[in-house]
Amino acid sequence: MATFNLHINGKQQQVDADPSTPVLWVLRDNLNLVGTKFGCGIAMCGACTIHVDDVATRSCVLPVSAIGSKKITTIEGLSEKADHPVQKAWMEKDVPQCGYCQAGQIMTAAALLKKNANPSDEEIESTMSGNLCRCGTYQRIKAAIKTAAASL
Amino acid sequence: MSTNAFNRRRFIKVSALAGGGMLLTFDLLNGCKPAVSDVVTLPKEWYQLNGYLKIGDNGLITLMSPNPEIGQNVKTSMPMMVAEELDVDWKDVMVEQAALNADLYKPMQIAGGSNSISASWEAMRTAGATAKQMLKQAAANEWKVPVAEILTTNGMLSHKASGKSAGYGVFASAASKLPVPEKVALKKVSEFTIIGTSRKNVDGQKIVSGQPLFGLDYKEEGMLIAMIVHPGAFGQQLKESDISGVKTMPGIVDAFFVDVYPEKLERQWSDVAAFPKLLAIVGKSTWQVMQAKKTVKVETEPIKPTSKKMNVFGTDVEMITPAGPENTAMHKEKMMAGAPSRTKTVRKDGDPEAVFKKAATIIERSYSCPFLAHSTMEPMNFFADVKEGSAILTGPVQTPSFLEKTISDRLGLPLDKVEVKMTRMGGGFGRRLYGHFGVEAAVISQKMKAPVKLIYTREDDMTNGVYRPAYYATYRAALDENKNLLAFHVKAGGIPESPLHANRFPAGAIEHYLAEEWDIPTNISVGAFRAPASNFIAGAEQSFLDELAEAMGKDPIQFRLELCEKAKSKPVGKDNDYEIDRYAGVLKLVREKSGWGTPAAPGVARGVASYFCHRSYVAHVVDIVMKNNKPVIEKVTTAVDCGIVVNPDAATNLSEGAVTDAIGHAMYSAITFTNGVPDQKNFDGYKLIRYSEAPKKIETHFLKSEVDPTGMGEPSGPPAIGALANALYKATGKRFYDQPFFG
Known part of the structure; x- marks a missing residue:
């Protein structure tokens, strides 16, 4: 066990965890931030996507010891009132079915738009293809990203 | 809301409400989850008029969603049916997941078989109408006017002659003490103001902000x-x-x-x-x-x-579990051989054997699919x-x-x-x-x-599955020298069950028809998948019909419509399991909406398929182009007849999902076994369809209908596989018989 001081959603948080513990489980088990989801544990589905210094990152394979002073943002910290342009677009297009993968989809999309407010179809496609949606809401994800991009 | 308010909540005994008696016994632990927004003003007191709803003294409404929510959006769509008959403004409605209560919620709190909306269609609307009638009665008593003269709209009661009006909240207490009317009138379809309009997911905000729900x-x-x-x-x-x-x-x-x-x-x-x-x-x-x-x-x-009897919905089914390690190669061999000792005839019309003997041409094709893991994103x-x-x-x-x-x-x-x-x-x-x-x-x-x-880890989830069975089907058609269809034969089976629905179309449209099925026991655990069995047999059958139409020199939609005409004008056999006008209806609609018959853009290949399952009818036209020997699905045009569509945008989302799901599995997914061990253990080995492979566009059209709602979660999936396979043939000149097509 070791103690880590993490910068999460604009706050300093102290956690005791084994250094190998993936950030996903630190968030879910230690910090009660369960919006970041467990899907595969091998960075193949994207359900666990968070931002590490604004870069979309799979938290299920990221050891807590690798974070250092980097800033972590989770779905809970993306906005205070679920009013980030991507979240608003997701609601407007009523994207979710089961909803389980959507926090990861939103975090991936938000990081993309932060980097490039007007991404091409090809950029959207290559970025979003790392996030699985088993319900098959891909058409709506595309529509929501376009809506969010237009609002930026 | 405070626990104090829960403690003060009233209990009212209600009996014989609808659907054979709903007794009111509410679960207090279930909590109150405002679905509209966290800023609504909660009432001081809730009054339960029946198990499906409570009305606050300020007019706020809580509707209970009885069935499990798996992403089919019943938590929004089912309460809409109550709200419709209750005559309330949807913005005043909050939704709560109901507790499990078999006495209260009929017919059953289950998510399966695309049944939730259709099975609760009467009960949910009756619950709303009954409560509305009690509110009207309470107002009539107070205002001393005939109950029949009271009107309701958007949560308001009014009496024209006396000029009186009040919100539901005012009379909720009095209404909750009244006897429950035994019979209430339900609205006509033309009177609907909520059913048939698109309402957003009541949990949408919670989902996009990552709140605990799962x-x-x-x-x-x-x-x-x-x-x-x-x-x-x-x-x-x-x-x-x-x-x-x-x-x-x-x-x-x-x-x-x-x-x-x-x-x-x-x-x-x-x-x-x-x-x-x-x-x-x-x-x-x-x-x-x-x-x-x-x-x-x-x-x-x-x-x-082992061999055990299991009670499946009142029928004893023999469950055979053989010993020994199983392998995919062995499964394939066994399925190709069929299982002669476990084969039975499930439907026979006319004299198919004799007709096949004198046929000028016999077309025979076989189709297969592997085991699949459900891979829910939440393990x-x-x-x-x-x-x-x-x-x-x-x-x-x-x-x-x-x-x-x-x-x-x-x-x-x-x-x-x-x-x-x-x-x-x-x-x-x-x-x-x-x-x-x-x-x-x-x-x-x-x-x-x-x-x-x-x-469960993902590996546990994938390797301790209750898999979609592996299936196999052989279709045969007998043609005369003028390429007329004389007889049709399907023989299908699987490990460990048959995928066949012998009384579905085209049964009833062909004079000489034979359907046989077989099964091969396994020790691999299997069960339902989205659209059980149909998720294979529709693709096989619709591919075969496509090939048959080509051999007969007919347009594939025209060929199907001619079969529909035969099934309608001179149906063969007695147990035909479909309404032929609805089947033909979606084919005609998809023909119109897809631009079928007009030339497609250069490089675009088109395929069509139609199917009936889970009480609904769906036809698709799939447009593809080939890039690097792989199909890019440019567009899917979908025509659905699921009766009255309760929540059109949600139903569209569900249909789009079913199409993507079906196409994805048919293209890429398979669980294979080596000495009983699943070879795929996570999403690195088990391929699911991704954003880049999904249809670029899906256009969904619902047939306008006043028929009570039929299934929605599943029916759009199965025919998508046939339409894809038929488009692939047009694009490549090659028929795709074995799933996964690009595994």
């Missing part, structure tokens, strides 16, 4: 984390061995073998589980338990063959808190009432001491019809004497 998110004070280790291979069982090493791993509280399903326990159909004995590892944090689990080496031994999990004399379980399950019964039987507790609470599910697709993971959680909690959350 079973995996559920926590309680003092809760331990549990994981399982299973034998790893089907046909094997765990042998108890020394596991002391794992107990000393960091954070591990205990490890022990559990007999989840002892042999003497009578299993229900929902208790499919290949591994009745497991090793449980219990610890303080998920990561620590995962680490300990990786170090464990379990010992296994071969199972013995199997369940919370259990088992105490001396009671058990509370919370988590994602499509069959909560069945789980409750099994827990009661397994723990030896009376049914009323077992409570199963429903959480939102991160996908179902049939996997969570089988609640063995709930039983596992309960047995582990009982042993630990502590609340426990059981979590």
Whole structure:
């Protein structure tokens, strides 16, 4: 066990965890931030996507010891009132079915738009293809990203 | 809202409300979850007019959503049916997940068979209409006017002649004390103002902001984390061995073998589980338990063959489990040989054997598909808190009432001491019809004497599956020298069940028709998948019809419509399981909307298919272009007849999802076995359709209908496979018979 001081959603948080513990489980088990989801544990589905210094990152394979002073943002910290342009677009297009993968989809999309407010179809496609949606809401994800991009 | 308000909540006894008596017994623990927005002003007092709704003194309405939510959006669409008849403004409505209550919510709180909306269509509307009538009566009593003169709209009662009006909240208390009317009139379709309009997901904001909704998110004070280790291979069982090493791993509280399903326990159909004995590892944090689990080496031994009777909805079904390791190569060989000793004729019209003998041409084609894993994004999990004399379980399950019964039987507790609470599910697709993971959680909690959350890793989820069976079908058609269709023969089977629905189209359209089916037992656990069996047989049948149309020199839609005409004007046989006008209706609609018959853009190839299942009718036209020897799905045009569409945008989303789901699995997915061990264990080996491979565009058209709603979650999937296969043929000149087409 070791103690880590993490910068999460604009706050300093102290956690005791084994250094190998993936950030996903630190968030879910230690910090009660369960919006970041467990899907595969091998960075193949994207359900666990968070931002590490604004870069979309799979938290299920990221050891807590690798974070250092980097800033972590989770779905809970993306906005205070679920009013980030991507979240608003997701609601407007009523994207979710089961909803389980959507926090990861939103975090991936938000990081993309932060980097490039007007991404091409090809950029959207290559970025979003790392996030699985088993319900098959891909058409709506595309529509929501376009809506969010237009609002930026 | 405060717990104080719960304590002060009224209880009203209500009987004979609808659907054979709904008794009002509300669960207080269920909580009040504002779905509209957190800024609504909550009432001081709620009044329950029946089990489906309560009305606040300020006019706010809470509607109960009885069925499990797996992403089919019933938590929005089902309460819409109550709101319609209650005559309330949807913006004043909050929705709560109802507790499990078999006496109250009919016919059953289950997510399966695309049944939720259609099965509750009468009950939910009656609940709304009954409450509205009680509110009207309360106002009539107070205003001293005839009840028939009172009008309702948007949560307001009014009486024109006297000029009186008041909100529902004003009369909620008085209404709650009135007798429940035995008969109420329901609205005509033309009077609907909510049903047929698109309403957004009531949990949308919570989902996009990452709030705890799912079973995996559920926590309680003092809760331990549990994981399982299973034998790893089907046909094997765990042998108890020394596991002391794992107990000393960091954070591990205990490890022990559990007999989840002892042999003497009578299993229900929902208790499919290949591994009745497991090793449980219990610890303080998920990561620590995962680490300990990786170090464990379990010992296994071969199972013995068994044959048991299982009660499946009142019918005794023989469940044969052979011993021995199974392999995919062996499965394929066996399916190609069929199973002559286990083959039976399930439908025969005319004299097909004789007609085949004199045919000028016989076309014969065979189709196959592999086992599939459900791969819900939320892996199997369940919370259990088992105490001396009671058990509370919370988590994602499509069959909560069945789980409750099994827990009661397994723990030896009376049914009323077992409570199963429903959480939102991160996908179902049939996997969570089988609640063995709930039983596992309960047995582990009982042993630990502590609340426990059981979590499957993705590897556990994929290798301890209740898979979609592997299927195989051979179609034959007899043509005369003028290329007229004389006879049709389908012989289909699978491991371990047949996919055939012998009385579906084109049965009834062909004078000489033969349908046979066979099955081959397995020790691999299998069960329902989205659109069980149809998810294979529709693709096979519709591909064959396409090939047949080509051989007969006919347009594929025209060919199907001619068969429809025959089934309508001179139906063959008695048990035809479809309404032919609705079948033809979606074909005509898709022909019109897809631009069928007009030239497609250069490089675009088109395929069509249609199918009836889960009481609904769907036809698709799929447009593809080939790039690097792989299809890019440019567009899917969908025509659906599911009767009245309660929530059109949500239904569209569901249909789009079913299309993507079906195309994805047909293109890419397969579970294969080597000596009983699943070869795919996670999403690196098991391929699911991704954003880049999904249809670029799906256009969904609903047939305008006043028929009561029929199924929606499943019917759009199966024909998408046929339409894709037929488009692939047009694009490549090659027929695709074996799924996955690009595995």
